[in-house]
Amino acid sequence: MSKHIDIEKAIRELVKSNVKTFAQTFSQRHISEVDNPNGTINMKIHNVFIAALGEELQYYTSLVRSFDSSLGNMLENLANSIASFSYKVTDEVTGPLYPEQTSKIAELLEAYKNKANPKKVSINDYKLIRDIEIPVINTEKVHVSDFYLFDEEKNEYFLIELKIGGDLDNKKARSEKESLFEQYAILSNNLGKDAVIKCFFATAYNRFGEGKPWKQGRVRQFFSEEELLIGKDFWDFICKSEDGYNIVIDEYKKNAYVIKNALEAIKNEYL
Numbered sequence: 211m212s213k214h215i216d217i218e219k220a221i222r223e224l225v226k227s228n229v230k231t232f233a234q235t236f237s238q239r240h241i242s243e244v245d246n247p248n249g250t251i252n253m254k255i256h257n258v259f260i261a262a263l264g265e266e267l268q269y270y271t272s273l274v275r276s277f278d279s280s281l282g283n284m285l286e287n288l289a290n291s292i293a294s295f296s297y298k299v300t301d302e303v304t305g306p307l308y309p310e311q312t313s314k315i316a317e318l319l320e321a322y323k324n325k326a327n328p329k330k331v332s333i334n335d336y337k338l339i340r341d342i343e344i345p346v347i348n349t350e351k352v353h354v355s356d357f358y359l360f361d362e363e364k365n366e367y368f369l370i371e372l373k374i375g376g377d378l379d380n381k382k383a384r385s386e387k388e389s390l391f392e393q394y395a396i397l398s399n400n401l402g403k404d405a406v407i408k409c410f411f412a413t414a415y416n417r418f419g420e421g422k423p424w425k426q427g428r429v430r431q432f433f434s435e436e437e438l439l440i441g442k443d444f445w446d447f448i449c450k451s452e453d454g455y456n457i458v459i460d461e462y463k464k465n466a467y468v469i470k471n472a473l474e475a476i477k478n479e480y481l
Contacts, residue, residue, distance in 0.1 A: 217295055218457055221449060224291050225461040230468050232284040236277070237472035244479045250276050251480060269480050273473075282374040285414050286356065289372065289448050292458075296450035297359035303369070303393045305400040307351040310342050315391040319384055322432050331434045336409065339391060340398045353393050357412075357448075366406040369393045370439065376413035380428050386411055387432040409437060416441035 243249025251272040254260055260268050293299050318338070321329035357370035371386045378386065390409045397407055411433045416424055424440045439447055445455035 217449075217451070218453070220295060221292055221454075221457050222461040224288060225458055226465050228284055228288045228291070229462060229465040232280065233468045233472035236280050236469075237475050240273070240276070240476045241479050266481060269477070273476065277473075278374075282414075285374060286372055288458075289414075289445075290357065292454075293357065293359055293448045297361055297368070300358040300360070301355060303353045303355055303358055303396045305350070305396040307349050307392060307396050307399070308342070308344055309349070310345065311339050311395040312392075314339050314342060315388060315395070318391070319388060319432070322387075323380065323384065328431070331430075331432060331437075333409075333434055333436045336391070336394050336407075339395050340403055344399065351392070351396060353389070353396060355393055358393070358397075364406075366408065367397060367401070368408050368410065369397065370410045370412050370444075372412045372414065372444070374414045375417045376411075376424075376426055376429060376440070377417060378426070378429055380431070383429045383432050386429075410439045410447075411437055412439040412444040412447075413441060414444065 240249070240251060243252065246252060251269060254268045254272040257268075260271055290299055290301075318329070318335055322331060355369060356372045357368065359368040359370070360366075361368070369390055371390055373386070390411070394407055394409055398405065401407070411429060413424075416422060417426075418424055420441050424438065442455040445458050446452055448454060449457065451457070
């Protein structure tokens with residue numbers, strides 16, 4: 211019980227510190243650019259279609275795009291930091307990737323999007339890549355991972371690709387699956403065929419509403435139900451706790467005022 215309380219306290223401290231650092235750096239960056247014609251927000255004056263709608267809309271459209279991107283980076287970094295309490299965290303997968311595996315990956319991806327007769331996605335498809343007879347010649351590859359985690363208690367490896375909202379087009383959804391396939395192949399080649407490796411596509415929140423079915427068809431074209439960690443499931447997994455999501459969201463809401471104040475400071479400088 212005490213260990214659980216200690217981890218919860220540590221998670222809350224991480225959320226609090228990450229929110230404060232994010233708010234500070236985000237506001238400082240934009241305020242420092244207020245007189246810079248090439249600054250993120252000021253560059254919008256060159257978009258005549260938005261500029262014609264007025265200074266206020268010009269400001270908000272620029273800020274929201276920058277905010278979404280920066281917040282996404284902060285949440286990914288936060289999740290990696292939280293994961294380190296329960297998993298061994300590595301930021302890349304390095305090792306051999308064989309041409310035969312690359313060919314099988316391409317074959318599977320094409321089969322998923324075959325409009326006439328699409329292949330049903332299955333987690334067993336990873337095994338098709340692993341079971342390929344490995345030749346002597348290989349290509350060494352370094353693959354940056356959103357999350358490469360090792361659970362020492364269960365002796366299991368996890369590869370996770372995170373997209374904050376998960377609203378991807380077909381090209382990006384395919385790219386995410388290709389990335390996981392390649393990381394899986396490299397890790398399998400390094401660890402051997404008996405190693406337990408699980409792959410997931412994750413989102414930081416459910417864009418359809420927490421607890422509601424996640425209906426992003428373009429992602430589901432390439433990922434099976436067993437490969438999805440959506441919203442609460444992702445944070446619970448990262449925290450290794452059924453209360454993980456609730457802890458993170460509760461602490462985030464408690465400290466959201468810091469971000470609000472930072473946004474207000476930016477607004478006062480520009481408007």
